[in-house]
Amino acid sequence: MTEPVCSIEEVIAGFPIPVILVDKSMMIISTNSEATKYFNSPLVGNSLYLLFRQPDVLKCIKESLSEREVKIANIIETRNEIEKNLTLMFNPVDLNSQEERVLVISLIDESIRGSAEQMRRDFVANVSHELKTPLTSLYGFIETLKNDSWDDPQARIKFLEIMENEAFRMNRLVRDLLSLSKVEVNETTEPSREVNLSDVLDIAKNAMRPLTQKYETRILISGLNSNFAIRGDKDQLIQVFNNLLENAIKYGPAKGNVELNCELVKENYLANQDHVKIDIRDYGNGFDPIHIPRLTERFYRIDKHRSREVGGTGLGLAIVKHILNRHRGRLEISSDIGKGSVFSVILPLLPQN
Ligand SMILES: Nc1ncnc2c1ncn2[C@@H]1O[C@H](COP(=O)(O)OP(=O)(O)O)[C@@H](O)[C@H]1O
Ligand SMILES: [Mg+2]
Known part of the structure; x- marks a missing residue:
């Protein structure tokens, strides 16, 4: 038999959920740090029965050890005054011989x-x-x-x-x-087409014509390079810029400018892939940055009345976020009360030949 590359303790230490190792007599012989955190005490040397006494758990332990099969128990327990819905998995493992059979118990918090x-x-x-x-x-x-x-x-x-x-x-x-x-x-299906960013922005800008006429807004595009190519879904990318431009026009001042600036950027974590950053800036009332983390939640609106007045649904930015996820891109938001907001789209570019 080949030597194991690591011990069972080292394996359970790497699990992101609480894991407890017990011997045949239900004595806890090892735990990972998630288990210590969950039970808020070191457990080694104690009996498992101090932690769980539910009949279902006892039955699973007995059957798992005797039948050498994985057993699952669902229990509800109250810990730190919070009711938890837990799934316990009992996995029997023979270390060297049947004599050394241990039980690996993992705990999933269904709450x-x-x-x-x-x-x-x-x-x-x-x-x-x-x-x-x-x-x-x-x-x-x-x-x-x-x-x-x-x-x-x-x-x-x-x-x-x-x-x-x-x-x-x-x-x-x-x-x-x-x-x-x-x-x-289709968020998990990678888009397969090559899309030119200039085409996308042109179409999105033209689609805004009824709104720019109504609000007398001007959309000014700068920094656009005809080489900016993205692996993407053209209709979805158009939808991203439609939604962001629509917000900038509607929440910006009438007769104002909406500036759309593109630039090449390097992302720190992906040093060898170029990205394009498209800033959409308006000079509206802006908002308290406290709202930023929640803006892409469905139906989250800072001012419900205003959103309704301009015909919003509260879903525009949620749609943007999902489309950008699919394209391995992201949205950055900054805003200054009284000065305006910038919504930046960052997308990976296709490598140039
Ligand atoms: N450019 C902007 N300036 C000010 N507030 C904005 C801007 N863009 C979005 N918001 C705020 O974010 C909220 C969510 O935007 P969105 O998802 O597009 O929904 P809505 O349909 O309300 O426009 C808006 O209701 C508004 O409060
Ligand atoms: Mg909107």
Whole structure:
């Protein structure tokens, strides 16, 4: 038999979850630092039964040792006054002979997965709320029109305009929700096409024409080099710049400038790959940087009223984040109250031949 490259203790030390090693008599013979952290005490030399006494656990231990099979127990326990939902895995290992059979117990805290479930529930609640608000308003106006406004042409026109706006709002929300789910589905598939950044920015700028006319904003592009090529999904990259330019125009001042500057940058952790950084700067009111870490969360809006007023859904930056993840890029945000904001997109460039 070849010599083992490392001991079982060294192996469990590398695990990112609590792992406990017990002998046949259930005496704890070794633990990793995650286990010491979780139980908040050194455990070696104590009996495992001091930690777990649940009948399910005892049954798994017995069966795992006698049948030499991996067994799993799900338990709920309260530790430091917090209820935890744990999955325990019992893995019997024969060290040299059956006489030296030990049990490797690993512990997975399912409460962490629970918070993902909570996020999903919050998302569904948010979507329902966002859809219900315009729907309630639509019902209200339909009732009013049915009852008494048919003969008043001016009121009728006004109500129909409001109804049209509410329907638009629902439509935008559904469109962004579909976009988000599509982007999430293919987030792990690497894009395969070569895309030229100038084309993307040109198309995105042109798509802003109705908005730039409405707000009398000018989009000024600088630093663009026709050699900037990216491995990407063209439509998705256009969507990134559409969303960021739309925000800069809508949250910037009317009749102002939105500046889009491109430059070549080196990322510290990837010294041999060139990246392009595209800054989108507006001279609007900006915001307290305290909001920055949460801005790409779905439905997170600094000023809900303002977002609604400009036709926002609260999903634009979440979509941007997912698309950039897919492209191995990232978003950097900085803002100064009263001065404006800069949203920077950093993307890896294809190597030049
Ligand atoms: N250029 C900007 N200036 C000021 N605030 C911004 C800017 N871009 C985004 N925000 C803030 O970030 C929030 C989230 O943006 P986004 O996801 O695009 O949603 P929305 O549909 O509300 O525009 C906005 O509601 C707004 O509060
Ligand atoms: Mg937006």
